Amino acid sequence: MITFLLEEGVLTVGTLSGLFTTGLLNSLKRNIIDPGIEKLVPSHKLDKDESFSSLFPIPVGDEPSNKPSATIKWQTFLKDLITWIVLMAILYLFWKKVLHPAKLNKMNNFN
Numbered sequence: 001m002i003t004f005l006l007e008e009g010v011l012t013v014g015t016l017s018g019l020f021t022t023g024l025l026n027s028l029k030r031n032i033i034d035p036g037i038e039k040l041v042p043s044h045k046l047d048k049d050e051s052f053s054s055l056f057p058i059p060v061g062d063e064p065s066n067k068p069s070a071t072i073k074w075q076t077f078l079k080d081l082i083t084w085i086v087l088m089a090i091l092y093l094f095w096k097k098v099l100h101p102a103k104l105n106k107m108n109n110f111n
Helices: 002-008 013-040 043-048 050-055 074-110
Strands: none
Touching (some): 013 074
């Protein structure tokens, strides 16, 4: 099964690490960047301006509870960063011990 996935180019280290890295970047945006921007430019101040809100109306069903929190959650991001580092180490070991030897065996069989 692994050799089939390797032959087709579906199972690559870049694909797997990209999935985990996307999660880390989403955590960075949600826990660090969004609250920082909310502190710099609070959305409630932007919503007070009638000309701005008439240009960009709030969609129906958007409740105030959906607004981003203004507290930076660096502990949550740190937890996600440590998780990402552990997953990258496991992925590296998986690549080094399983995927890379299987790829080398496949290449040696063709020669």
